Amino acid sequence: MTATPPPVTVSPPTPTGGRTISADDTTLGIAHSVADLVDLLGRTGLDLGPDDVATTPLIHWQGGGPAVWAESPP
Numbered sequence: 001m002t003a004t005p006p007p008v009t010v011s012p013p014t015p016t017g018g019r020t021i022s023a024d025d026t027t028l029g030i031a032h033s034v035a036d037l038v039d040l041l042g043r044t045g046l047d048l049g050p051d052d053v054a055t056t057p058l059i060h061w062q063g064g065g066p067a068v069w070a071e072s073p074p
Contacts, residue, residue: 008041012063017070019063034066 010031011020018030021040031037034050041048046058053059054066 008059010061
């Protein structure tokens with residue numbers, strides 16, 4: 001039986017565009033793009049491609065989906 005990976009949370013973007021990535025209450029790092037996110041997840045053994053991150057139920061997006069990496073200017 002394969003263990004289900006913990007859900008991943010992508011926090012809202014900061015003013016500099018980075019988004020905190022966490023899983024199971026552990027911070028994995030900061031991503032500035034989908035490529036960064038894919039890389040961070042790959043290091044944890046979660047093999048998702050750039051197109052997969054938008055549709056997988058394993059990722060909970062806060063403050064916008066995979067196209068949002070910087071806050072809108074005031």
